[in-house]
Amino acid sequence: MLYQRLEQKLQQKLSPQQIQLMKLLQVPAIALEQRIKQEIEENPALEDTSEDNDDDQDQDIQDEEQENEEKEDSDVEENVENDFSLDDYMDEDDIPEYKLQAKNTSADDEVREVPFVSQSSFYDQLYEQLQMRDLTELQYRVGEYIIGNIDENGYLKRDSASLSNDLAFGLNINMEPDKIEEIILVIQELDPPGVAARDLRECLVLQLKRKDRKLEAIQLAILILKECFDEFSKKHYDKIMKRLNISEDQLKDAIDEIIKLNPKPGNSGGDSSKGSLHVFPDFTISNSDGELELAINSRNMPDLRVSRYYQQMLEAYVKSKNQDLKTKEAIQFVRQKIDSAKWFIDALRQRQNTLFVTMSAIMEFQKDYFLSGDDTKLKPMILKDIADKVGLDISTISRVASSKYVVTPFGTFLLKSFFSESMQTESGEEVSSREIKSILTDVIGAEDKRKPLTDDRLAKILKEKGYNIARRTVAKYREQLDIPVARLRKQI
Numbered sequence: 348m349l350y351q352r353l354e355q356k357l358q359q360k361l362s363p364q365q366i367q368l369m370k371l372l373q374v375p376a377i378a379l380e381q382r383i384k385q386e387i388e389e390n391p392a393l394e395d396t397s398e399d400n401d402d403d404q405d406q407d408i409q410d411e412e413q414e415n416e417e418k419e420d421s422d423v424e425e426n427v428e429n430d431f432s433l434d435d436y437m438d439e440d441d442i443p444e445y446k447l448q449a450k451n452t453s454a455d456d457e458v459r460e461v462p463f464v465s466q467s468s469f470y471d472q473l474y475e476q477l478q479m480r481d482l483t484e485l486q487y488r489v490g491e492y493i494i495g496n497i498d499e500n501g502y503l504k505r506d507s508a509s510l511s512n513d514l515a516f517g518l519n520i521n522m523e524p525d526k527i528e529e530i531i532l533v534i535q536e537l538d539p540p541g542v543a544a545r546d547l548r549e550c551l552v553l554q555l556k557r558k559d560r561k562l563e564a565i566q567l568a569i570l571i572l573k574e575c576f577d578e579f580s581k582k583h584y585d586k587i588m589k590r591l592n593i594s595e596d597q598l599k600d601a602i603d604e605i606i607k608l609n610p611k612p613g614n615s616g617g618d619s620s621k622g623s624l625h626v627f628p629d630f631t632i633s634n635s636d637g638e639l640e641l642a643i644n645s646r647n648m649p650d651l652r653v654s655r656y657y658q659q660m661l662e663a664y665v666k667s668k669n670q671d672l673k674t675k676e677a678i679q680f681v682r683q684k685i686d687s688a689k690w691f692i693d694a695l696r697q698r699q700n701t702l703f704v705t706m707s708a709i710m711e712f713q714k715d716y717f718l719s720g721d722d723t724k725l726k727p728m729i730l731k732d733i734a735d736k737v738g739l740d741i742s743t744i745s746r747v748a749s750s751k752y753v754v755t756p757f758g759t760f761l762l763k764s765f766f767s768e769s770m771q772t773e774s775g776e777e778v779s780s781r782e783i784k785s786i787l788t789d790v791i792g793a794e795d796k797r798k799p800l801t802d803d804r805l806a807k808i809l810k811e812k813g814y815n816i817a818r819r820t821v822a823k824y825r826e827q828l829d830i831p832v833a834r835l836r837k838q839i
Contacts, residue, residue, distance in 0.1 A: 367690060367691065367694045368694045368697055368698065368701075369743075369746060371694050371695065371698045372698055372701060372702075372743065372746040372747055373746045373749055373750070375627065375629060375750045375751055375752070376627050376628065376629040376644050376751075377627035379648065380648065380649075383648065383649060383651070383695075386691055390684055390687050390688055390691070391654065391657065391684065392653055392654045392657040392681070392684035392685050392687065392688040393651060393652075393653065393654065393687075393688035393691060393692075394651070394652060394653075394654045395649040395650065395651060396649075396650040396651070396652050469499070469501075469613055469614075470494060470495075470497075472538070473494045473497070473534070473537055473542065474491065474494060476537045476538065477490050477491070477494065477533075477534070477537065480533055482530075482533070485520070485522075486530055488518070488520065489514060489520065489522060489527065489530050490530050490533065490534060492510070492513075492514060492518065493510065493527070493530060493531060493534055493543070494534065494543075496510065497542065497543055497613070498613065499613050499614075500611040500612070500613045500614065501539070501541060501542045501543070501544070501550070501611060501612035501613030501614070502543075502544055502545070502546070502550065502613070503531065503543045503544065503545055504545070506524075506545070507524035507525070507527045507528045507531065508524045510524075510527050511523065511524045511527055514527075531543055535553055539609070539612040539613075540553055540554040540557045540609075540612060541553045541554045541608070541609060541612035542612050542613070544612075547610060548572055548573075548576045550608075550610065550612065551572050551605060551608050551610070552569055552572050552573065554608045554609065554612075555568055555569050555572070555604070555605075555608070556569070558604075563597070563600075564597075564600040564601050564603070564604050565604055567591075567593065567597060567598075567600070567601040568601040568602075568604045568605050570591065571587060571591070571598075571601055571602075571605070572605070574590070574591070575587045575590060575591065578590070579605075581834070581835075582834060582835060582837045584598060584837070584839050595839060598839060599839050602839070627644070627752070628644055628752040628753060628754040628759055629643065629644055629702065629751045629752055629753065629762075630642070630643060630644065630702075630706050630751070630752075630753040630754065630762075631643075631644065631753070631754045632710060632717055632753060632754065632755045632756070633756065634717070634718060634756050637718065639710055639714065639717055639718065641703070641706055641707055641710055643699060643702060643703055643706075645699070648695075651688075651691075651692050651695070652692070653685055653688045653689060653692070654688070657681055657684060657685055657688075658685065660681055661678065661681045661682065661685065664677055664678045664681065665678060701739070701743065701747065702747060702751075704737050704739075705733060705737055705739070705743075705744060705747045705748075706747075706753070706762075708733050708736045708737045709728075709733060709762070709765060712726065712728055712732065712733065712736070713725060713726060713728065713765055716765075717755060717756075720755070720756065720757035722781055722782055722784075722785035723782045723785060723786070724782075725765070725767070725779045725781050725782055726779055727767055727770070727778065727779040727780070728765060728766050728767060728779070729766060730744045730745055730748070730766060747762070748762045748763040748766065749762075749763065751763075764781075767779045767780045767781045770783065770814070770816065778814070780824070783809070783814055783816065783824065784824050784827070784828055786809065786812065786814070787805065787809065787821065787824055787825065787828070788828060788830075790805060790808055790809075791805070791825075791830055791836070794836075796836065796837065796838035797837065797838065797839065798837075799833035799834075799836040799837055800833060801833045802818050802821045802822045802825065802832075802833070803818050805821045805825075806818045806820075806821045809821065
């Protein structure tokens, strides 16, 4: 039996222009300039008008224009395809420059340049110090290999036996683990203190040994780390005092010395291998006598236009009498490049408009917060709230909020941090989860450090303040704030 079935499917497909716009919306301001440079390199029909064109190129264009004018014929247009109009690719006013960026600056604004300091990396510093040590050539090669195995935090995660095997198979160097251990001890004497430690305990002990070991607090701190590290990490202070037979004041002095140490010595010197993170804000919100003003950071965006040379080239091809296959292919190629350049310029314009409209809606929605900087005035806001306000899709708002930063009078924030869940108080008022986190931080900051508040106790305190949330929700917010549990917050 044969069955015939008719199915109707509804599919939504995005045009290349829409896909390009969606991709540009996700690009932050710090990467937009590089993205524009990449497009200029890939599409010769797109040019940056901020740089003056060479006089020779302009002269070549003028000569070519003159030659084309002399070769013009009255019936040239008959060779042009019916579905093609040259007017679509030529502007009336000799291709006026399209100025994309908005100058959100005044004439009296101070232009500041940020200097960059060139620094040697953490590993370069270790290599330089190792060269100053009295080592044989073989020991120095092994020392270089050991430094190469140190992670970005300054720790050596491989033991001497593993390093011995690696040297034998990788560099054809035969060296006993005890000899390798001697070289590790030499590296541990380098700066910063604590480098090449195998674990946190060894790292802290190495740093304490660099201090005045005649002091009782230093001696006691070393003893605590060596004999009672587990109790110290769990903050079982009573067990430490009983085991070492010391007073509470002595323990406090020793702990004060320990907490001054750096648990990640690799981050203490110069630039790390990964480099520093520099935030380049996309928006700036300023308060002018109670009125909020929004500006988009477009300082590094160039002025773009379709290349005049390519437009003249297209005109010459179209007016050519010989419309052979190669000429038609050339016309098609130039048309594609010009169309692509126009689409990119239009996509950038739409990007700027979308960013401005979206951020304006967010600024208006959170007006009370941007005027005061008080987290308690931050309203609950989700993507749908802004999408409905500006008439855009939720996915578009999500792309705008992704990886974008805004400068406010109270600091620089990630845009998506202003989106938060809503919760109801006992009075029925909706509040932001960020407001609850702010209150939770204040409560924990004011607690007795000798007897820190548990999650159950924190939930009861919040309930007394009108925020009826469960203990597990308190634990979730506490973890999001990077606040440890009560036991680990205990101090003496």
